[in-house]
Amino acid sequence: xxxxxxxxxxxxxxxxxxxxxxxxxxxxxxxxxxxxxxxxxxxxxxxxxxxxxxxxxxxxxxxxxxxxxxxxxxxxxxxxxxxxxxxxxxxxxxxxxxxxxxxxxxxxxxxxxxxxxxxxxxxxxxxxxxxxxxxxxxxxxxxxxxxxxxxxxxxxxxxxxxxxxxxxxxxxxxxxxxxxxxxxxxxxxxxxxxxxxxxxxxxxxxxxxxxxxxxxxxxxxxxxxxxxxxxxxxxxxxxxxxxxxxxxxxxxxxxxxxxxxxxxxxxxxxxxxxxxxxxxxxxxxxxxxxxxxxxxxxxxxx
Ligand SMILES: NC(=O)c1ccc[n+]([C@@H]2O[C@H](COP(=O)([O-])OP(=O)(O)OC[C@H]3O[C@@H](n4cnc5c(N)ncnc54)[C@H](OP(=O)(O)O)[C@@H]3O)[C@@H](O)[C@H]2O)c1
Numbered sequence: 001x002x003x004x005x006x007x008x009x010x011x012x013x014x015x016x017x018x019x020x021x022x023x024x025x026x027x028x029x030x031x032x033x034x035x036x037x038x039x040x041x042x043x044x045x046x047x048x049x050x051x052x053x054x055x056x057x058x059x060x061x062x063x064x065x066x067x068x069x070x071x072x073x074x075x076x077x078x079x080x081x082x083x084x085x086x087x088x089x090x091x092x093x094x095x096x097x098x099x100x101x102x103x104x105x106x107x108x109x110x111x112x113x114x115x116x117x118x119x120x121x122x123x124x125x126x127x128x129x130x131x132x133x134x135x136x137x138x139x140x141x142x143x144x145x146x147x148x149x150x151x152x153x154x155x156x157x158x159x160x161x162x163x164x165x166x167x168x169x170x171x172x173x174x175x176x177x178x179x180x181x182x183x184x185x186x187x188x189x190x191x192x193x194x195x196x197x198x199x200x201x202x203x204x205x206x207x208x209x210x211x212x213x214x215x216x217x218x219x220x221x222x223x224x225x226x227x228x229x230x231x232x233x234x235x236x237x238x239x240x241x242x243x244x245x246x247x248x249x250x251x252x253x254x255x256x257x258x259x260x261x262x263x264x265x266x267x268x269x270x271x272x273x274x275x276x277x278x279x280x281x282x283x284x285x286x287x288x289x290x291x292x293x294x295x296x297x298x299x300x301x302x
Contacts, residue, residue, distance in 0.1 A: 007061035011282025017165035024282035025064030027268035033073035040107035044075035079128030155183035192216035254284035
């Protein structure tokens with residue numbers, strides 16, 4: 001089977017609440033622009049190219065798309081691209097968005113939303129996506145403060161039917177416990193990848209024990225973060241990739257998926273070839289020896 005014909009179904013499935021998704025999904029942060037994301041001067045991506053990549057992702061079986069209203073460049077909005085490329089939406093498509101952070105119309109960061117402002121952010125996502133309810137909404141936070149008020153506000157919107165399921169992003173274990181006491185949490189979206197700390201690995205395990213999906217971001221980009229993938233991957237990652245005839249990025253994704261059946265990947269790309277590779281990475285089965293080497297790495301420079 002060539003990587004062209006491997007679909008996201010090869011990665012297996014996980015159920016977010018009552019929504020079944022393939023474990024290889026797609027992250028929207030890269031599509032509105034080329035180069036660095038989330039900066040006011042971002043270089044807007046060609047509209048038709050962005051639409052093609054999104055439609056191709058769905059053709060390849062991707063049915064879990066991660067987005068946010070604050071993913072935009074001067075000319076492109078991630079949510080509006082999803083709406084233009086994919087509506088009327090396939091019945092099995094699960095769109096996961098996040099609230100908390102916000103940017104003004106010029107792209108400068110605003111203070112994070114108060115509990116009272118979260119409703120407006122949810123409604124902004126609904127308008128841009130052209131939907132009457134959101135499948136999954138993650139509360140994205142910074143810091144260690146209590147999330148009870150903000151998560152409670154989202155739980156109210158869930159009760160009102162605007163949101164089907166709730167998740168968390170950029171959180172610590174105590175946040176998960178706090179939220180679970182208010183309403184069910186279906187996913188945790190945190191930065192994670194090869195080189196993750198023992199604490200991060202432990203949190204991933206905790207999520208699995210609670211049947212909460214763990215959804216890593218920056219699994220490929222790693223410390224390149226909003227700037228994108230760097231080329232300083234460990235020689236050990238490259239050696240394993242070379243021996244298998246795949247790319248280092250594919251090994252990075254495959255490693256995350258081997259951390260547990262509850263781990264979902266949402267790689268972001270504007271490159272159709274990278275998209276095909278990322279979907280194909282869901283079919284890679286790493287050996288115990290390969291996993292031992294990859295598990296022992298401390299960030300990509302090790
Ligand atoms: N909750 C949060 O706080 C948070 C934060 C950041 C991101 N996210 C979400 O997580 C998603 C994943 O993060 P990310 O977009 O940074 O993804 P990523 O998959 O870790 O990295 C994307 C970067 O890697 C490159 N890339 C992708 N596939 C590649 C491949 N096969 N070979 C070589 N390079 C490849 C991309 O450039 P090309 O375009 O050139 O392929 C881009 O520079 C985002 O899209 C967003 O939806 C959430």
